[in-house]
Amino acid sequence: MAGFAFASAQAADNTVVKLGFAAPLTGPQSHYGEDMKNGLTLALEEANQQNIQLDGKPAKFELVARDDQADPRTAVQVAQQIVDEDVKGILGHFNSGTTIPASSVYNDAGLPQIAMATSPEYTQQNYDTTFRMMTSDTQQGAAAGEFIVKDLDAKKVALIDDRTAYGQGLADQVAKAVEANGGKVIAREYTTDKANDFTAILTNIKDDQPDAIFFGGLDAQSGPMRRQMVTLGIKAPLVSGEMTRSETFLKLAGDAANGTYASLAGVPLKQMAAGEKFHADYQARFKTEPGVYAPYAYDGAWNMITAMKEAGSAEPKAYLPKLAKLQRTGATSSDIAYDEKGDLKEISVTIYEVKDGKWEMVKTMVSKAN
Incomplete structure (x- = not known):
């Protein structure tokens, strides 16, 4: 006791x-x-x-x-x-x-x-x-949009987002950055965070012949989307945000995952x-x-x-x-x-690409917020 x-x-x-x-x-x-x-x-x-x-x-x-x-x-x-x-x-x-x-x-x-x-x-x-x-989507979207135009040499870009605050917000920022860096948004399509069939959307986009497709949304959607792009013969790379940079995407996309890019706030672990x-x-x-x-x-x-x-x-x-x-x-x-709003002062964004079924770093951008 x-x-x-x-x-x-x-x-x-x-x-x-x-x-x-x-x-x-x-x-x-x-x-x-x-x-x-x-x-x-x-x-x-x-x-x-x-x-x-x-x-x-x-x-x-x-x-x-x-x-x-x-x-x-x-x-x-x-x-x-x-x-x-x-x-x-x-x-x-x-x-x-x-x-x-x-x-x-x-x-x-x-x-x-x-x-x-x-x-x-x-x-x-x-x-x-x-x-x-x-890092916020304003900062991440700016880096992703610049990468699409300058590194991928994509002048014509199509956008898809899932209508969530995350997906739509990120796609909006990428659109601004694409235009700011001399590219052009030639199509903007919408889906939901519950969808898994993007054939109709992708068929519409294919007709516009984009140099790259950006998707704002979850890996549960980007995985099937990437597979369907390959099935439809779309050669443009898929670029997405940090939610796509996951093992789940690799599993869902399978062999079609290779050549996909994803931006991720921060630097590699x-x-x-x-x-x-x-x-x-x-x-x-x-x-x-x-x-x-x-x-x-x-x-x-x-x-x-x-x-x-x-x-x-x-x-x-x-x-x-x-x-x-x-x-x-x-x-x-x-x-x-x-900063005064509660955003991180250090801005760091890394771009990854799927090679041989694994995510590999392409480049990292680190700067300070104004």
Whole structure:
């Protein structure tokens, strides 16, 4: 009994800091959500080993996870549930289409939010609570559009997007960059994030004879799309965003995957500031390879925890100013900092190509936001 009393006393001496998390944890996008969740979990487990003192007590971090099903309406409901759990900050959501409506719930509650969402609208709402884990679509789209025109020498470009906030937003930015670099958007087609037959759309595009086709959307669509392009005899390369740069795309596209390009915010894992260590730690903990989003989620969690450490408090009002002025070296970069909107100041985008059934780096572009 004495031992139990001692353990209870130790537990009472801790301050439990709940951090909210929401992403698709079921359905066709669940692999994205699980990858993100694993990165967060690794960060919180490391933090719990460091005896971090917050509000005068050792902090124990806990993740309050909810499945938003990649659905905007569900995301708002989930956001309110998370707020009601008395969390001290939000690490999520994943999709732009869920993050943006949920962000108003968190802002109303005064909770800092660090999201994976890449749509520029997320941080353009004039909330002081919104921050990113990754480069925005404005920055990624500019790099992808420039690559299409200058590196692929594609003067005539066709666009397809899935009408989600992510897919449409990224395609919009690519369209602007294509035109800005001297190319021309000759066709714009639309689909949904549930579709898997793109024959009619691709047939229309084939008649326009594009030099390249850009798709804004998920790997669950880009995989079948690439196969159907080959079946129709379309020689133009498929270019897409970071959601296509996945093992799922390679499986779905099969032999047709070769020659596909994808832009991805950030630099390859091996070139990240502490990428090799993160890779080793992730493999040891989860017995699998990290996906695209895990290291960014890991840094997002540590960004929030670092701000709390600097403030000496888990209270949002106390650590929010520290988060806004954050400067730290993380797994993904040696220069993590936010601008006045909550966008990352360092802009890094890498282009990959599928060669012999594997994603290989083509080029990396790193710059600073104005």
